[in-house]
Amino acid sequence: MLGRHGFGSHRDQSQPYGEFQPTGKFGKMFTKLSALIPSPESLTELGNGMLDAMPDDPAGDNNDVPAGYTYLGQFIDHDITFDPTSLQEKLVDPSGLRNFRTPMLDLDCLYGSGPADQPYLYQRDDRELSQIGKTSSTPPGGDPSVPTELPFNLPRAVNGFATIGDPRNDENLIVAQLHLAFQRFHNKVVAEIRDGKIQQVAPLRKKPFDEARDLVIWHYQWIVLNDFLPRILDNEQLDLALEERRFYEHGVDPYIPVEFSVAAYRFGHSMVRQSYDYNRVFRANTQPSASLKLLFFFSGLSGTGEGAPIPSDWIIDWRRFFEVSDGFAVGLSRQINPFLVGFLQDLPNVPAPNSLAVRNLLRGRSLGLPPGQSVARYMGFTALTPEELSQGPDGQIAAKHGFHIESPLWYYILKEAEVQGKGKRLGQVGSRIVAEVFVGLLEADSSSFLARNPNWKPILPGRVPGTFTMADLLTYVGDVNPIGDKA
Numbered sequence: 363m364l365g366r367h368g369f370g371s372h373r374d375q376s377q378p379y380g381e382f383q384p385t386g387k388f389g390k391m392f393t394k395l396s397a398l399i400p401s402p403e404s405l406t407e408l409g410n411g412m413l414d415a416m417p418d419d420p421a422g423d424n425n426d427v428p429a430g431y432t433y434l435g436q437f438i439d440h441d442i443t444f445d446p447t448s449l450q451e452k453l454v455d456p457s458g459l460r461n462f463r464t465p466m467l468d469l470d471c472l473y474g475s476g477p478a479d480q481p482y483l484y485q486r487d488d489r490e491l492s493q494i495g496k497t498s499s500t501p502p503g504g505d506p507s508v509p510t511e512l513p514f515n516l517p518r519a520v521n522g523f524a525t526i527g528d529p530r531n532d533e534n535l536i537v538a539q540l541h542l543a544f545q546r547f548h549n550k551v552v553a554e555i556r557d558g559k560i561q562q563v564a565p566l567r568k569k570p571f572d573e574a575r576d577l578v579i580w581h582y583q584w585i586v587l588n589d590f591l592p593r594i595l596d597n598e599q600l601d602l603a604l605e606e607r608r609f610y611e612h613g614v615d616p617y618i619p620v621e622f623s624v625a626a627y628r629f630g631h632s633m634v635r636q637s638y639d640y641n642r643v644f645r646a647n648t649q650p651s652a653s654l655k656l657l658f659f660f661s662g663l664s665g666t667g668e669g670a671p672i673p674s675d676w677i678i679d680w681r682r683f684f685e686v687s688d689g690f691a692v693g694l695s696r697q698i699n700p701f702l703v704g705f706l707q708d709l710p711n712v713p714a715p716n717s718l719a720v721r722n723l724l725r726g727r728s729l730g731l732p733p734g735q736s737v738a739r740y741m742g743f744t745a746l747t748p749e750e751l752s753q754g755p756d757g758q759i760a761a762k763h764g765f766h767i768e769s770p771l772w773y774y775i776l777k778e779a780e781v782q783g784k785g786k787r788l789g790q791v792g793s794r795i796v797a798e799v800f801v802g803l804l805e806a807d808s809s810s811f812l813a814r815n816p817n818w819k820p821i822l823p824g825r826v827p828g829t830f831t832m833a834d835l836l837t838y839v840g841d842v843n844p845i846g847d848k849a
Contacts (some may be wrong), residue, residue: 387615395736409719412773417704425696428692432536433534433683438543440531467586467617489571497671514542516538533661573794607805610795628772632702687842700773734746734769
């Protein structure tokens with residue numbers, strides 16, 4: 363699964379397929395396909411039926427994907443897209459939506475505009491280092507023996523909101539701790555450049571900050587292409603996208619296809635667990651429990667402010683989320699299928715509808731997404747049969763409204779993952795859309811490793827020389843379990 367970047371060629375521009383969207387915002391990948399516009403009531407019934415009725419059943423776990431990749435996927439999404447427009451019933455022109463993130467894998471959510479323009483993201487006495495926050499001075503409630511004010515929190519303003527490049531990375535505690543891990547990653551690389559442990563490419567031209575930023579971004583891009591995507595995609599479709607992009611063409615300014623942002627890349631919602639084996643204090647299905655509700659409470663954006671900064675006993679143990687330690691039972695994500703856990707189907711503090719599944723389906727309707735069957739046939743795949751789409755309690759609702767004949771694209775992609783990928787990974791349509799967009803964004807970015815040096819290999823230490831995974835990043839940074847195994 364590693365080393366895929368070596369293909370590095372995109373399609374011949376003279377080929378007739380591929381529908382160019384000259385926009386740097388959002389756009390459509392399949393402009394020739396007609397939209398599916400079912401009634402909001404039918405989508406609401408389908409969305410409400412997409413409930414994981416047994417969220418703690420191990421049979422619904424994905425043994426191939428550790429739990430941390432759910433939130434790595436969310437972190438990556440926040441790096442490339444941000445559409446703050448509200449839900450509405452009327453159709454919306456996707457090209458009129460503004461993307462508040464650069465559509466590149468450049469970690470602008472971490473670096474912002476740099477130390478000169480956004481100095482509050484960096485340390486006052488050393489503008490090359492990312493600002494790190496401390497945990498609360500209040501003794502932890504789950505285990506009072508854990509020291510207070512440890513440097514394992516996002517930096518925060520007095521009102522509790524995180525002072526980071528993208529506030530969405532503080533909407534739940536796991537993605538917040540992941541953002542913090544990337545901040546610490548940057549600081550570690552800067553320190554090793556200064557100490558001479560990492561040789562600078564151009565020491566007379568580049569400051570340690572600039573060298574570190576390039577290295578961090580390139581290793582991050584490698585992780586996306588060679589660690590994250592192979593775990594969740596049909597690898598045949600990923601390889602084909604690397605050899606030749608057929609459906610995502612972007613011109614000078616890359617855009618984000620709504621088929622990607624509103625449908626294919628929302629597969630991660632089904633991977634979310636109801637509770638997590640978080641650290642030695644907060645475990646899954648125990649008291650105190652690391653429930654999804656608490657993971658939202660202990661954040662500055664989704665919580666009330668009372669849980670931020672976090673108590674020290676809410677510092678994450680990364681061994682439970684990524685394959686950091688041999689012999690340690692890493693937690694798992696849920697399977698990729700048409701079911702979401704109860705918390706996501708009854709979201710607090712959001713305007714109606716408060717079901718995430720319903721919101722996703724209505725969003726696809728408002729943006730005029732084509733049915734999944736049309737996309738499958740256009741891409742040259744055999745579409746799922748009505749019988750396959752009618753399986754299960756969700757399928758019965760889908761058939762009631764004719765969605766087994768023409769399916770909302772997001773629902774189709776989840777059903778395709780269930781049928782073709784056995785819940786372990788996306789099927790053909792979902793995989794090809796996701797693969798082509800990521801490969802296309804990397805090829806369009808003149809500063810990415812894929813565009814600048816497609817034969818580049820990671821230079822930071824990994825378990826396998828010449829490769830680099832998310833587990834390698836966390837191992838390199840250190841402190842994978844800051845509060846330890848015992849009180």
